[in-house]
Amino acid sequence: MTYIVEIKVMPLKELLDPQGKAVLGGLANLGLSAIQDVRVGKNITVQVTADSADQAKELARTAAEKLLANPVMEYFELDCRPA
Amino acid sequence: MTYIVEIKVMPLKELLDPQGKAVLGGLANLGLSAIQDVRVGKNITVQVTADSADQAKELARTAAEKLLANPVMEYFELDCRPA
Numbered sequence: 001m002t003y004i005v006e007i008k009v010m011p012l013k014e015l016l017d018p019q020g021k022a023v024l025g026g027l028a029n030l031g032l033s034a035i036q037d038v039r040v041g042k043n044i045t046v047q048v049t050a051d052s053a054d055q056a057k058e059l060a061r062t063a064a065e066k067l068l069a070n071p072v073m074e075y076f077e078l079d080c081r082p083a
Numbered sequence: 084m085t086y087i088v089e090i091k092v093m094p095l096k097e098l099l100d101p102q103g104k105a106v107l108g109g110l111a112n113l114g115l116s117a118i119q120d121v122r123v124g125k126n127i128t129v130q131v132t133a134d135s136a137d138q139a140k141e142l143a144r145t146a147a148e149k150l151l152a153n154p155v156m157e158y159f160e161l162d163c164r165p166a
Contacts, residue, residue, distance in 0.1 A: 002119075008126050023127065026150050034142050036085075037130035043091050045107065047120035059117050067109050 002083035003048050003056035009069045009076045010041035044068055053080050085166035086131050086139035092152045092159045093124035127151055136163050 020038040027035050046063065050056035056074045058078045069076040085149045103121040110118050128144065133139035140163045152159040 008127065010128065020127075023150065027146055030146075032142060032146055032149075032150050034132050035129050035146060038134060039128045041126045041128070043093065043124045043126040044103075045093065045122045045124070046110075046118050049117050049119060059115060063110055063113075063115055063118060066113055066115075067106065 001050065001052075003050055003053055004081050004083050005046050005048055005056055005060035006079040007044040007046065007060055007064050007068055007076055008041065008079070009044065009064070011039060011073060011076050012075055014071060041074070042068075047083060053082070056080055084133065084135075086133055086136055087164050087166050088129050088131055088139055088143035089162045090127040090143055090151055091124065091162070092127065092147070092148050092157050094122060094156060095158055096164055098156060111122075121124065125158070130166060136165070139163055 017039045019040040023040060024035065024038045027038070027078045046060055048056040048059050050059060057078055060078055100122045102123040106123060107118065107121045110121070112119040129143055131142050133142060140161055143161055147159045
Protein backbone atom coordinates (compact mmCIF):
# COMPACT_ATOMS: atom_id res chain seq x y z
CA MET A 1 0.00 0.00 0.00
CA THR A 2 1.07 3.56 -0.56
CA TYR A 3 1.35 6.10 2.22
CA ILE A 4 2.08 9.80 2.29
CA VAL A 5 4.38 10.84 5.11
CA GLU A 6 4.91 14.50 5.88
CA ILE A 7 8.25 15.24 7.51
CA LYS A 8 8.39 18.60 9.22
CA VAL A 9 11.97 19.72 9.88
CA MET A 10 12.28 22.80 12.10
CA PRO A 11 15.20 24.62 13.73
CA LEU A 12 15.66 23.61 17.38
CA LYS A 13 13.74 25.90 19.74
CA GLU A 14 16.94 26.76 21.63
CA LEU A 15 18.61 28.15 18.52
CA LEU A 16 18.26 31.50 16.80
CA ASP A 17 16.55 31.34 13.42
CA PRO A 18 17.98 34.16 11.27
CA GLN A 19 15.68 33.35 8.35
CA GLY A 20 12.67 33.59 10.65
CA LYS A 21 13.93 36.91 12.04
CA ALA A 22 14.28 38.24 8.46
CA VAL A 23 10.71 37.17 7.64
CA LEU A 24 9.49 38.80 10.85
CA GLY A 25 11.13 42.08 9.79
CA GLY A 26 9.52 41.82 6.35
CA LEU A 27 6.09 41.21 7.87
CA ALA A 28 6.51 44.21 10.20
CA ASN A 29 7.31 46.36 7.14
CA LEU A 30 4.05 45.13 5.57
CA GLY A 31 2.14 46.31 8.65
CA LEU A 32 1.58 42.83 10.06
CA SER A 33 2.87 43.66 13.53
CA ALA A 34 0.39 41.25 15.19
CA ILE A 35 2.79 38.51 14.12
CA GLN A 36 5.35 38.29 16.90
CA ASP A 37 7.54 35.35 16.12
CA VAL A 38 8.43 33.41 12.99
CA ARG A 39 10.38 30.21 12.56
CA VAL A 40 11.16 28.81 9.13
CA GLY A 41 11.77 25.14 8.47
CA LYS A 42 11.27 22.55 5.78
CA ASN A 43 8.32 20.39 4.90
CA ILE A 44 9.18 17.24 2.99
CA THR A 45 6.34 15.10 1.68
CA VAL A 46 7.34 11.56 0.70
CA GLN A 47 5.30 8.83 -0.95
CA VAL A 48 6.23 5.43 0.48
CA THR A 49 5.25 1.88 -0.45
CA ALA A 50 4.96 -0.17 2.73
CA ASP A 51 2.89 -2.96 4.30
CA SER A 52 1.61 -0.82 7.14
CA ALA A 53 1.46 2.79 8.30
CA ASP A 54 4.00 1.97 11.02
CA GLN A 55 6.45 0.61 8.47
CA ALA A 56 5.96 3.67 6.25
CA LYS A 57 6.60 5.94 9.23
CA GLU A 58 9.73 3.96 10.14
CA LEU A 59 11.08 4.35 6.59
CA ALA A 60 10.40 8.08 6.69
CA ARG A 61 12.10 8.31 10.09
CA THR A 62 15.20 6.60 8.65
CA ALA A 63 15.16 9.02 5.72
CA ALA A 64 14.88 12.00 8.07
CA GLU A 65 17.67 10.77 10.35
CA LYS A 66 20.06 9.82 7.55
CA LEU A 67 19.49 12.62 5.07
CA LEU A 68 16.83 15.22 5.73
CA ALA A 69 17.39 16.61 9.21
CA ASN A 70 20.60 17.77 10.88
CA PRO A 71 20.15 16.82 14.56
CA VAL A 72 22.67 19.46 15.69
CA MET A 73 20.38 22.23 14.47
CA GLU A 74 17.01 20.70 13.67
CA TYR A 75 14.30 18.40 14.98
CA PHE A 76 11.65 16.64 12.93
CA GLU A 77 8.09 15.43 13.26
CA LEU A 78 6.31 12.82 11.16
CA ASP A 79 2.71 12.60 10.05
CA CYS A 80 1.57 9.54 8.10
CA ARG A 81 -1.64 9.01 6.12
CA PRO A 82 -2.76 6.60 3.37
CA ALA A 83 -2.27 8.00 -0.14
CA MET B 84 -4.84 35.73 22.86
CA THR B 85 -1.87 34.12 21.20
CA TYR B 86 -2.18 31.58 18.43
CA ILE B 87 0.34 29.46 16.57
CA VAL B 88 -0.33 29.21 12.85
CA GLU B 89 1.61 26.75 10.73
CA ILE B 90 1.91 27.79 7.11
CA LYS B 91 2.88 24.96 4.80
CA VAL B 92 4.17 26.23 1.46
CA MET B 93 4.62 23.51 -1.19
CA PRO B 94 5.50 23.55 -4.89
CA LEU B 95 2.39 23.26 -7.10
CA LYS B 96 1.57 19.65 -7.96
CA GLU B 97 1.74 20.40 -11.69
CA LEU B 98 5.34 21.58 -11.48
CA LEU B 99 8.58 19.66 -11.35
CA ASP B 100 10.38 19.88 -8.02
CA PRO B 101 14.12 19.58 -8.72
CA GLN B 102 15.00 19.68 -5.01
CA GLY B 103 12.59 16.81 -4.36
CA LYS B 104 14.09 14.86 -7.25
CA ALA B 105 17.58 15.38 -5.80
CA VAL B 106 16.44 14.15 -2.38
CA LEU B 107 14.81 11.13 -4.04
CA GLY B 108 18.13 10.27 -5.69
CA GLY B 109 19.93 10.63 -2.38
CA LEU B 110 17.45 8.34 -0.64
CA ALA B 111 17.81 5.72 -3.40
CA ASN B 112 21.60 5.81 -2.86
CA LEU B 113 20.98 5.16 0.84
CA GLY B 114 18.97 2.05 -0.06
CA LEU B 115 15.58 3.62 0.68
CA SER B 116 14.01 2.64 -2.62
CA ALA B 117 10.57 2.18 -1.01
CA ILE B 118 10.30 5.96 -1.14
CA GLN B 119 8.93 6.76 -4.57
CA ASP B 120 8.28 10.44 -4.63
CA VAL B 121 9.56 13.44 -2.68
CA ARG B 122 8.41 17.05 -2.69
CA VAL B 123 10.22 19.68 -0.68
CA GLY B 124 8.55 22.84 0.56
CA LYS B 125 8.69 25.24 3.47
CA ASN B 126 7.06 25.17 6.85
CA ILE B 127 6.68 28.57 8.49
CA THR B 128 5.40 28.71 12.05
CA VAL B 129 4.15 32.11 13.16
CA GLN B 130 2.99 33.28 16.56
CA VAL B 131 0.10 35.73 16.23
CA THR B 132 -1.77 37.88 18.72
CA ALA B 133 -5.44 38.01 17.73
CA ASP B 134 -8.93 38.08 19.23
CA SER B 135 -9.98 34.79 17.67
CA ALA B 136 -8.57 31.81 15.81
CA ASP B 137 -10.29 33.04 12.63
CA GLN B 138 -8.59 36.42 12.90
CA ALA B 139 -5.22 34.76 13.53
CA LYS B 140 -5.72 32.57 10.47
CA GLU B 141 -6.69 35.59 8.39
CA LEU B 142 -3.51 37.42 9.44
CA ALA B 143 -1.41 34.38 8.56
CA ARG B 144 -3.20 34.12 5.20
CA THR B 145 -2.33 37.76 4.46
CA ALA B 146 1.31 37.08 5.41
CA ALA B 147 1.43 34.03 3.15
CA GLU B 148 -0.16 35.84 0.21
CA LYS B 149 1.95 38.99 0.53
CA LEU B 150 5.33 37.56 1.46
CA LEU B 151 5.71 33.85 2.06
CA ALA B 152 4.27 32.03 -0.95
CA ASN B 153 4.78 32.69 -4.65
CA PRO B 154 1.41 31.77 -6.25
CA VAL B 155 3.06 31.15 -9.63
CA MET B 156 5.00 28.22 -8.23
CA GLU B 157 3.57 27.43 -4.80
CA TYR B 158 0.38 26.83 -2.86
CA PHE B 159 -0.06 27.08 0.88
CA GLU B 160 -2.13 25.54 3.66
CA LEU B 161 -2.81 26.95 7.13
CA ASP B 162 -3.24 25.21 10.44
CA CYS B 163 -4.12 27.28 13.50
CA ARG B 164 -4.02 26.31 17.19
CA PRO B 165 -3.91 28.21 20.48
CA ALA B 166 -0.36 28.81 21.78
